Amino acid sequence: MRLMVLQLNYRTKLNEIINNHIEIGVEVEKHRVGSDKRLSLKPFPEKLSASLTPYVKREFCTSQLEFAMPHSTNPDLIVDLLSTVIKNTAQQLEPDEQLWHYSCPPELSCRVEDIPISQYPKESTEYRRQSCLRYDARRLLNNGTHINLSFSPEATSYLMKELNYLTRDDLYIQIAQHFMFNRWLLTYLFGATPFAGHDYFDHNPLNGPVRSIRSSSLGFANDTRGDYRSAQHYITAIDRAVARGDLLQPREYYESVRLKSGDSKDPHRILEHGITHLELRTFDLNPLAISAVTVDQIRLIQVLILYFAYQPRLSGMQVKESLAVATIMNERVALESPTERTAYAVQGLDLLADVADFIKTKQLGGIFEDVIDRYRTYFLQADWTLAAQVLEKVEPY
Numbered sequence: 001m002r003l004m005v006l007q008l009n010y011r012t013k014l015n016e017i018i019n020n021h022i023e024i025g026v027e028v029e030k031h032r033v034g035s036d037k038r039l040s041l042k043p044f045p046e047k048l049s050a051s052l053t054p055y056v057k058r059e060f061c062t063s064q065l066e067f068a069m070p071h072s073t074n075p076d077l078i079v080d081l082l083s084t085v086i087k088n089t090a091q092q093l094e095p096d097e098q099l100w101h102y103s104c105p106p107e108l109s110c111r112v113e114d115i116p117i118s119q120y121p122k123e124s125t126e127y128r129r130q131s132c133l134r135y136d137a138r139r140l141l142n143n144g145t146h147i148n149l150s151f152s153p154e155a156t157s158y159l160m161k162e163l164n165y166l167t168r169d170d171l172y173i174q175i176a177q178h179f180m181f182n183r184w185l186l187t188y189l190f191g192a193t194p195f196a197g198h199d200y201f202d203h204n205p206l207n208g209p210v211r212s213i214r215s216s217s218l219g220f221a222n223d224t225r226g227d228y229r230s231a232q233h234y235i236t237a238i239d240r241a242v243a244r245g246d247l248l249q250p251r252e253y254y255e256s257v258r259l260k261s262g263d264s265k266d267p268h269r270i271l272e273h274g275i276t277h278l279e280l281r282t283f284d285l286n287p288l289a290i291s292a293v294t295v296d297q298i299r300l301i302q303v304l305i306l307y308f309a310y311q312p313r314l315s316g317m318q319v320k321e322s323l324a325v326a327t328i329m330n331e332r333v334a335l336e337s338p339t340e341r342t343a344y345a346v347q348g349l350d351l352l353a354d355v356a357d358f359i360k361t362k363q364l365g366g367i368f369e370d371v372i373d374r375y376r377t378y379f380l381q382a383d384w385t386l387a388a389q390v391l392e393k394v395e396p397y
Contacts, residue, residue, distance in 0.1 A: 013158060014306065014362045021155035022302050023277075025071040026078055028086070028285065028292045029143035031063045031100040032093060037397065038109035039063050039141075040097055041116060048092050055085045060128055061141055062116045065089065065099075071148070075298035082291040101287040103214045104196040105141035107397060112137050130248055135221035138200055142214045143285055145293045147301055148260070150277035159309055169231045171309060172275040176257045177228045178308035181322050183256045183282050184329040185348060187215045189375055190297060192284035194338050194391045209338055211387040214284050216334035222247065226255045228323065229316040231275060234259055235267045256282040256330075286386060287394055299371045307358050338387035341379075348379045 032040040040063045048056055057066040067085055072078050090099045100106045108115070115137050117128040131140060151159065156168055165171040179186075191212030205218070213219055224246050227237035241247040251265040258279040261269040280301065285292040314322065329344060336342055356372045359365070378385045 015364055017151070017155045017158070018302055018306055018364050018368070020073050021152040022305055023071040023073060023150045023152065024075065024078060024298055024302070025148035025277075026069045026082060026293055026298070027146040027148070028067045028082060029059055029145075030065055030067070030086070030285070030292070031061070031106055031141070031143060032065065032097050033063075033100045033106045034109065035096045035098070036109075037100075038107045039105065039115070041109055042094060042097065044118070044120075045089075045093055048089060052085060052089055052092070055081075056089055058118045058120050060118060060131075062118050064118075064141070064143065071150075075295045075302070078298060079291045079293065079295050082293070083289075086290055086292075100143075101285060101290075101292070102394065103143050103193045103284040103287075104200060105138060105143075107197050108138070108199055115141070127249055127251070131221075131252070134248065139219065139221045142219055144214060144281060145283040145285055147280040147283065147293070147298070148277050149280065149301065149305055151305075163309060167274070169270070169275045172259065172278055173228060173230060173234075174311070174313065175305055175308045176259060176278055177314070177319055177322075178311055179257050179278070179280060179282075179304070180226075180228055180255075181326045182304075182351065183215075183326060184333045184344060185351060186256075186280075186282050187212050187330055187333045188342055188344070188348060189300075189378055189385065190283050190286070191215055191334060191338070191385070191387045192286055192390045193219075194387050195396050197397050206335075209387075209391050210335045211338045211385070212284055212334040215282060216331055218335075220254045222252060222254060224253060224255070225323070225327065226253065226257075227320075228257070229319045231259060231270050233316075235270060238267055254281065256280065284386075287390060288386070296371050296374060299368060300375060303355060303359060303364065303368050303371070306362070306364075307355050310358065338385060338391050339382055341382050345379045349376060352376045352379070 034040050043062055044058055055067055055069065057068050059066045067082060069078055069082055117132060119125050156171065159171055188211065193213040194209035194211065196213050217223060224241045227233040238250050238253050242250060247253060250267050258281060259267065259270060259275050260277050260279050261273045262276055286294060333342055333344060352372050352375060356369060359368045359372065382388055
């Protein structure tokens with residue numbers, strides 16, 4: 001992790017933070033498919049070159065690969081490395097295999113109950129088996145991009161002092177709350193699953209293309225809602241869901257934002273070691289980019305991290321009410337037609353205008369102003385959104 005002393009004036013401190021003190025780690029999941037574009041039943045590729053193995057991990061299903069990038073403050077380096085690793089991995093697969101770049105799973109090549117699950121690590125095998133028995137495995141096969149974010153110790157100390165956060169957890173909780181409140185915005189901008197394969201549904205409930213099947217209630221298999229009023233509320237809500245039988249294990253909590261402590265999947269670690277980073281799980285794969293995520297997308301997240309930290313603190317009741325509203329908004333946006341103006345276009349334009357003012361006031365730099373300008377256009381021209389572009393360029397299957 002980069003260690004620097006923030007000794008500049010107030011405004012250039014924030015410029016220094018956004019460019020050098022926000023660590024981003026990206027994880028991208030993709031399936032392998034055969035030459036017929038159906039789910040591959042072959043085992044995990046064991047013979048990848050040594051230059052790739054640090055970045056290519058096993059996932060829930062044997063056909064899935066996870067590309068996990070080291071944390072960096074530089075979006076260009078992240079995307080370049082992702083592109084290189086994914087491209088080189090594709091070249092080293094079996095001759096009759098290729099990567100599937102779409103978030104919703106490909107056509108199955110076996111019965112749902114026969115989908116092979118990963119046997120590694122062995123301690124996860126029983127959980128995965130139980131998940132397949134409990135849920136429709138087709139929905140467990142949805143892939144996505146996860147963005148992990150954290151501040152350096154120096155940036156954390158500065159923001160806590162500048163904004164009167166009592167603890168590091170309080171700072172991260174504030175940011176997590178606002179990512180949850182505004183996940184509809186990310187679904188609008190980055191939703192990229194307007195359709196699913198013909199065997200994804202037994203009875204397709206949709207009347208036409210949408211913005212994001214994966215980000216809607218038709219995506220992941222459980223709908224357990226989190227409590228982001230505090231770290232303790234977050235942990236308690238997950239514990240209660242497990243006790244009720246709504247979740248098999250805490251790791252099954254699939255909400256758009258996870259509070260993380262180190263590499264542990266156990267949220268209780270937060271009580272002892274605190275929140276070390278946030279994991280944003282809301283993003284569909286971008287099938288039009290080999291990296292599945294773009295530099296502009298990461299830069300927007302960098303801006304929003306700081307912008308959300310500066311927003312007024314809300315009471316516990318306000319947080320609960322805002323979370324409930326956010327769930328409704330996200331579902332509506334996810335299931336809108338990708339080529340039509342969203343019902344929340346005014347809210348989106350207002351929010352991005354406020355973010356643009358924040359960038360200008362804090363002197364974060366023209367490169368971030370340009371990103372916001374480009375995304376504001378998406379609210380004026382729905383055809384420019386990723387979902388609309390995918391609908392135009394990706395053939396239904």
